[in-house]
Structures are given as structure tokens and as C-alpha cells.
Amino acid sequence: MSNPSLPPPDATQAATLPGSPPPYNRIGAVYQPAPKRKIPGLIIDVHTHSHNPQLTREFIRAADDYSIGGIWTMAPLEDVEPLRQAFPGRFEFIAIPKWQSMSSPKEFIRDWHTRLEGFYAKGSRLIKFHNAPGTQKRMGMTLDHPDIQDVMDHAYRLGYHFMSHVGDPQAWFGEQKKYSPAEGHKSFVEQFPMLERMLEKYPDRIHMGAHMGGSLEDLDTLQKRLDRYPHYIIDSSATKWMVRAIACQDVGRVRDFFIRNQDRILFGSDLVVGDKYNYDHYASRWWTHQKLWETDYNGESPIDDPDAPGGVPRLVGLNLPVDVLEKLYRANANRWLYGRVLKLAATT
Numbered sequence: 001m002s003n004p005s006l007p008p009p010d011a012t013q014a015a016t017l018p019g020s021p022p023p024y025n026r027i028g029a030v031y032q033p034a035p036k037r038k039i040p041g042l043i044i045d046v047h048t049h050s051h052n053p054q055l056t057r058e059f060i061r062a063a064d065d066y067s068i069g070g071i072w073t074m075a076p077l078e079d080v081e082p083l084r085q086a087f088p089g090r091f092e093f094i095a096i097p098k099w100q101s102m103s104s105p106k107e108f109i110r111d112w113h114t115r116l117e118g119f120y121a122k123g124s125r126l127i128k129f130h131n132a133p134g135t136q137k138r139m140g141m142t143l144d145h146p147d148i149q150d151v152m153d154h155a156y157r158l159g160y161h162f163m164s165h166v167g168d169p170q171a172w173f174g175e176q177k178k179y180s181p182a183e184g185h186k187s188f189v190e191q192f193p194m195l196e197r198m199l200e201k202y203p204d205r206i207h208m209g210a211h212m213g214g215s216l217e218d219l220d221t222l223q224k225r226l227d228r229y230p231h232y233i234i235d236s237s238a239t240k241w242m243v244r245a246i247a248c249q250d251v252g253r254v255r256d257f258f259i260r261n262q263d264r265i266l267f268g269s270d271l272v273v274g275d276k277y278n279y280d281h282y283a284s285r286w287w288t289h290q291k292l293w294e295t296d297y298n299g300e301s302p303i304d305d306p307d308a309p310g311g312v313p314r315l316v317g318l319n320l321p322v323d324v325l326e327k328l329y330r331a332n333a334n335r336w337l338y339g340r341v342l343k344l345a346a347t348t
């Protein structure tokens with residue numbers, strides 16, 4: 001069963017061979033108990049795909065152990081009330097379409113308009129536009145498509161702020177790759193003009209770019225985008241991608257980027273809840289993010305990564321200063337999301 005909070009996957013994940021270590025722990029890392037944090041207090045995870053309360057219990061057990069407090073999720077509209085009842089005060093909801101209805105584009109768009117009203121009525125004020133190359137192809141629409149523009153305008157009129165997934169890891173673009181020109185895909189750099197048109201069009205709304213705006217591997221361009229659009233913020237979600245993108249470049253330069261943009265980056269994991277995942281899977285993502293942001297760990301990553309150069313995923317920590325961590329982990333989410341998007345007082 002595909003996850004209702006995500007567009008359907010391009011291909012099924014490779015199965016683990018019997019006897020091989022699980023993909024969430026290839027090096028025997030100890031996830032329980034969670035390692036001690038560099039700073040105390042609860043962390044806000046602004047990017048998850050938790051849904052179904054029953055499946056979310058194990059995710060919450062790991063969240064509690066890893067000091068994760070407030071959680072923003074892209075759950076289907078039908079799961080909003082059940083999640084609120086099961087975990088009062090824990091979740092905020094990002095409006096998404098019904099991905100299962102994508103096979104009929106007309107119905108998909110019609111239903112999306114209905115859903116964004118439904119989410120709005122339940123208090124959502126952030127709407128996500130997933131427009132990675134694979135999603136563009138399956139929807140047959142980019143962010144520039146008039147039907148998507150109508151959805152954006154509708155959301156804007158209601159008072160929504162925006163979130164987007166644009167681009168994907170650079171390793172997936174090119175001949176013989178997942179996004180090859182022969183399959184009709186645009187290049188990595190060609191993904192972003194539609195994002196910039198959207199940023200131009202709604203300068204008075206916050207826009208959160210998922211996965212470091214899709215551009216952690218292109219920091220110069222990302223810096224220009226942040227400088228040019230003061231309403232643009234980014235989340236640190238997608239563990240494998242972030243780990244790989246940092247280990248592949250000058251780590252000092254990435255650390256400088258985080259320090260320079262310390263008011264604009266929000267912590268997110270991109271954890272997906274599902275019946276195939278267990279406690280250690282959930283813990284592995286938060287454990288790895290902890291090493292990435294809080295420590296100078298330099299070694300193998302516990303998480304399997306088929307795109308790792310040389311086949312061995314490396315994890316190199318940024319060891320961010322405590323005041324930067326404080327902003328990444330909660331102050332920025334409090335200010336931008338709870339304070340400005342939801343207009344609520346800061347959480348703890």
C-alpha cells in the first residue's frame with residue numbers, strides 16, 4: 001500500500017537480503033537510549049509524513065526518546081481529527097491533495113480545491129506543492145500549469161502560506177539516471193525557474209522549501225535565492241540526501257552556510273510513517289540528524305544509501321554552535337510557523 005501522504009513512488013524499494021544488516025542500521029549503531037543532546041529542550045520537526053494514529057504510535061515513542069516535541073505532518077485530511085484525538089496538541093497539519101486520485105487529473109484538481117478548504121477549516125495555514133520531476137511527470141503538470149496556479153490562487157485567497165518540494169538529489173539527473181532527458185525530464189537547474197516565479201508571485205506569504213530548497217548541492221544558487229526572497233525559508237529534511245550532500249562537499253563551507261542563514265533553516269526529518277517501519281527505523285533518522293547537526297562525527301552513516309559515492313555512505317557532522325542549534329531546532333519554527341503562519345504564541 002502506498003503512503004497516502006506522499007505521491008506514489010516511482011519504483012518499489014529494494015528488498016533487504018536475508019542475513020544482511022537492516023537498511024536503517026548498517027553499522028550496528030545504538031539507537032536506544034538516544035544519545036545525549038548538545039542542548040536541552042524539545043525540538044520541532046517541521047516535515048513528516050505521519051498519518052494513521054495506530055501506525056504513528058511507534059513513531060511517537062521514538063520521537064519522545066529523541067526530544068521531538070511539536071510535529072508538522074502531511075497527513076490526509078481524513079486523518080487530521082484521529083491524529084488530534086490520539087496525540088492532543090502534538091501535530092500541525094500541512095494541506096496536501098489526495099494523491100491516490102492523481103490518475104484522473106481533472107478529478108485530482110477538483111478534489112484538491114475541496115481539500116484545501118477542508119484543511120483550512122481544521123486550522124491548516126500551510127499548503128504543500130510537491131513538484132519533484134517524478135511528480136511532474138505523473139501529474140502531467142508543473143507549478144506553472146494553469147490548474148496548479150488556480151489551486152495556488154485559491155489557497156492564497158484563503159490566507160495560506162506555501163511549502164514546496166522542487167528538484168531532487170543531483171545524483172538522480174542525467175543520462176541513464178532516474179531523471180534522464182530521454183524520458184523527457186528537465187535538468188536539475190531547469191527545475192528552479194518555476195519556483196522563482198512562484199516566489200515572485202506571492203512575496204507576502206512565507207514559502208518553505210523542503211529539503212534545503214532542493215539545493216543543498218548548489219549552495220551558491222541557494223544563497224542567491226535566500227538573499228533575493230526574504231519570505232523564503234528552508235527545512236533540513238530528507239536524511240539520506242542531506243547526509244550525502246554534506247559529505248560530498250567542503251564541510252566547512254556547508255557549516256558557514258548554516259551559520260550565515262541561521263534564521264532561515266528549520267529542522268525537519270521527512271520521516272514517513274508506515275507499517276513496514278519499526279522503532280529503530282524512526283530512531284535512525286533522528287539519530288543521524290543529531291550527529292549531522294550537533295557533532296563532528298566523521299565516519300560511515302548507519303543508513304543505507306544506494307546513491308552514496310563508492311557505495312559506502314559517509315556521515316560528516318557540522319557541529320553547529322549552540323545558538324544556531326537553538327534556532328534550527330525550535331526558535332525558527334516558533335517564529336515563522338507557529339508565530340507567523342498560525343499566528344500562535346511560541347511553543348516550548
Ligand SMILES: [Zn+2]
Binds near residue numbers: 047048049210270
Ligand atoms: Zn517529505
